[in-house]
Amino acid sequence: KELILNIKDLKVEYRTEDGVVKAVNGLDLEIEKGKTHGLVGETGAGKTTTALSVLDLIQSPPGVIVDGIIELEGKNIRGLKDKEMEKIRGNDVSMIFQDPMTSLNPVMTIEDQIAEVIEYHESGGYKEAIKKTHEMLTLVGLPPKRGKEYPHQFSGGMKQRVVIAMALACRPKLLIADEPTTALDVTIQAQVLTLMKNLRNQYDTSMLMITHDLGIIAEICDKVSVIYAGRIIEHGNLVDIFDNTRHPYTEGLFNSLPNLKDRKAKLKPIKGLMPDPTDLPTGCPFHPRCDYAMDICSKAYPEKQYRNDQHFVECHLYNDDNIEKGGLIKRG
Numbered sequence: 558k559e560l561i562l563n564i565k566d567l568k569v570e571y572r573t574e575d576g577v578v579k580a581v582n583g584l585d586l587e588i589e590k591g592k593t594h595g596l597v598g599e600t601g602a603g604k605t606t607t608a609l610s611v612l613d614l615i616q617s618p619p620g621v622i623v624d625g626i627i628e629l630e631g632k633n634i635r636g637l638k639d640k641e642m643e644k645i646r647g648n649d650v651s652m653i654f655q656d657p658m659t660s661l662n663p664v665m666t667i668e669d670q671i672a673e674v675i676e677y678h679e680s681g682g683y684k685e686a687i688k689k690t691h692e693m694l695t696l697v698g699l700p701p702k703r704g705k706e707y708p709h710q711f712s713g714g715m716k717q718r719v720v721i722a723m724a725l726a727c728r729p730k731l732l733i734a735d736e737p738t739t740a741l742d743v744t745i746q747a748q749v750l751t752l753m754k755n756l757r758n759q760y761d762t763s764m765l766m767i768t769h770d771l772g773i774i775a776e777i778c779d780k781v782s783v784i785y786a787g788r789i790i791e792h793g794n795l796v797d798i799f800d801n802t803r804h805p806y807t808e809g810l811f812n813s814l815p816n817l818k819d820r821k822a823k824l825k826p827i828k829g830l831m832p833d834p835t836d837l838p839t840g841c842p843f844h845p846r847c848d849y850a851m852d853i854c855s856k857a858y859p860e861k862q863y864r865n866d867q868h869f870v871e872c873h874l875y876n877d878d879n880i881e882k883g884g885l886i887k888r889g
């Protein structure tokens with residue numbers, strides 16, 4: 558398999574007055590070229606910190622990347638000089654945020670903003686950049702003449718389309734989308750997702766889709782990594798994760814969803830809250846919330862157990878001696 562992004566043993570902390578927030582704790586993530594990879598978990602699990610680390614956008618202080626390797630197409634990009642990193646952002650990796658205004662300038666016309674990005678990365682000059690801008694606006698379903706308007710004249714869904722156009726304007730190798738539809742209402746959400754799906758197919762862009770919503774994962778992703786307390790605790794393709802769920806936390810995410818097929822009867826929120834990241838529980842960090850917790854769970858962190866060549870889970874239920882007992886969550 559050819560990887561666009563390979564993150565190994567990433568550790569990120571925020572050193573605050575209240576203590577050291579361990580946001581990412583030895584995270585491994587492999588994103589294959591041309592695939593859409595979903596990163597799913599609750600708020601505070603470390604999703605955004607992971608994405609910001611890739612782009613070297615962790616605010617420092619208080620944030621520090623303590624350890625780990627981040628490879629883009631096999632080349633380590635962690636710790637590059639600002640100038641080199643700037644080239645990677647936009648040229649190779651683009652990011653779409655939940656709030657489109659994070660990326661838009663309120664006092665610049667839409668077309669000038671997109672053109673500016675194109676001009677920065679390409680040598681064709683302003684006229685050529687505006688021509689390309691109009692093509693991009695059409696591509697995301699906006700009439701080019703509206704490019705003369707300002708962000709406040711656009712609805713939330715339209716603004717997010719503009720941001721997508723901007724993110725794709727330089728044909729990035731990897732697009733990171735951090736909850737890109739969360740701020741939109743359901744109908745617009747569906748439209749934006751369809752748009753992203755079409756653009757991905759058209760451009761063959763690899764994508765990291767960050768979300769708390771398994772419905773979005775089902776809609777758009779090929780691979781899924783479930784994140785909890787800054788680590789990937791289960792990973793696989795859609796069938797592995799949706800039909801052969803193994804980790805109690807992944808199961809909890811499904812059970813807390815009201816509207817996924819066949820799961821209606823089991824609607825049940827995950828008990829308890831995400832652990833305090835300044836004081837993570839010992840052993841498996843999910844143990845205070847887990848219905849299946851055993852003695853060992855509070856003592857030792859579970860090793861990765863592979864269920865097939867790609868589907869892995871970090872949970873003591875699948876240790877050799879426990880699997881004999883039937884590994885309590887056995888589906889599919």
Ligand code: SF4
Pocket residue numbers: 804805806841842843844845847848849850851854859871872873874
């Ligand atoms: Fe639950 Fe133990 Fe598995 Fe953690 S390791 S998810 S506490 S069973």
